[in-house]
Amino acid sequence: MSKTYTFTDPRLSELDGFRVEISADKRRADVILDRAPLNVISMEARDQLRLVFEALDEDADVRIIVLSGTGEHFSSGGNIRGFMEASPEHVSKLAWNVAAPARCSKPVIAANRGYTFGVGFEISLACDFRIVSETCRYALPEQKLGQIPGSGGSARLQKIVGVTRTKDIVMRSKRIPGRTAYDWGIATECVEDGELEATVDALVDELLEFSPLAQRTAKKLLNDTEDALLTTAIEIEGLNYSRLRQSDDFKEGVEAFHEKRKASFTGR
Template structure:
């Protein structure tokens, strides 16, 4: 496991970046004991980290995780009063960085996953939660609302009724319930969180990189589209992939009854 030397990833505030080139994996690791509070400067650094890893040819899959028993208790509260209105207006853009990544992003959540910790998790593609995980958007207790895309993303996933229940009551949602509501991809025992994450990384690495990127962008771009437009865009994406080396390799491997060797072209 190697620390990255990218110039945008020096002197990181409250987290670190690790790259395992042999496994084509990069980890963004929240590491500010004991609650992994996310500072204002850290939000912009997290955006830059995702952007740098998205451009790194050694990396196929990005994992967001945290040290300790809690993913994150949320943002540094006093920082909201100290930040300029211009800075605050960029919060949602920074925290949406995982969704903008062309590569698949997995987040592993355990313990408190509150506020911006929950919001950045909602921007990831796959949320693996342990049974200790508690999701919450507690901003109402501060006389505020979520400001980094939390209520908007949440409503897309679970609907307005459950979103009002979570946002307007600052209600905590346990990991098992989050899975039942479709918020989490998988819910596992706390001791199994890392192994479940590892397993998903290796599963995703086995697919064609170009097909993965295409699927993610298509799904993100058509989330608000009508059915007819979504089908039309899907057809265009399918047609482009039809010309790819990976699709030819996939077909040939299927008929030869052998594992495909995808190259991402």
């Protein structure tokens, strides 16, 4: 049973265009864009989304976070007028705010259907998993406004698909169907529209079976070594492996393996 999540930070007393729900039995938090029909993300919402992810990261009762949108579309992007009204200092923080899912130590899943444009695409790229429906259309349309992506979109995308495809997407404001996004490695999985929620639910259940300590370690390791030399990445991997060998979860995992039973991880 899901219920509305209550934040202690007064800046989150009234969320702008989205809501947060918690499923205590699943140890799952849902961040749901809720400004139908296009779920436009305001400048204020970007600030609040950062604070929300930071708060959920600190909550020991939350293991998995799912980012989704109500209705037919995840998000058509940002509030265009808001860009003209925001100060240069405020605009300079956009990429940091949108990168909150990547900084979060816990697994973050984006559930994308319909329009997933601009900042909607950028914040999805900052998530660990992108489950898309066949109706999903990814795009960075900023060229049509005489602009470029400003919240990490082109940079993250280039890491995934390379410079040639990124130029094709960014410089032509090209829309990428969900199936193509999967084929190119942008999406983790592409399913029929009616199966999106069930697929996300199944992934949440799967992730909950693993050690939260090992999950946090794996996410940070992969994020930290993305730009590292191979030798450096291997060295850091080895150090993290050695650290986890001392954990209660590793001991439990080994014992459960030999006893042919399901492991019960505690995150220690």
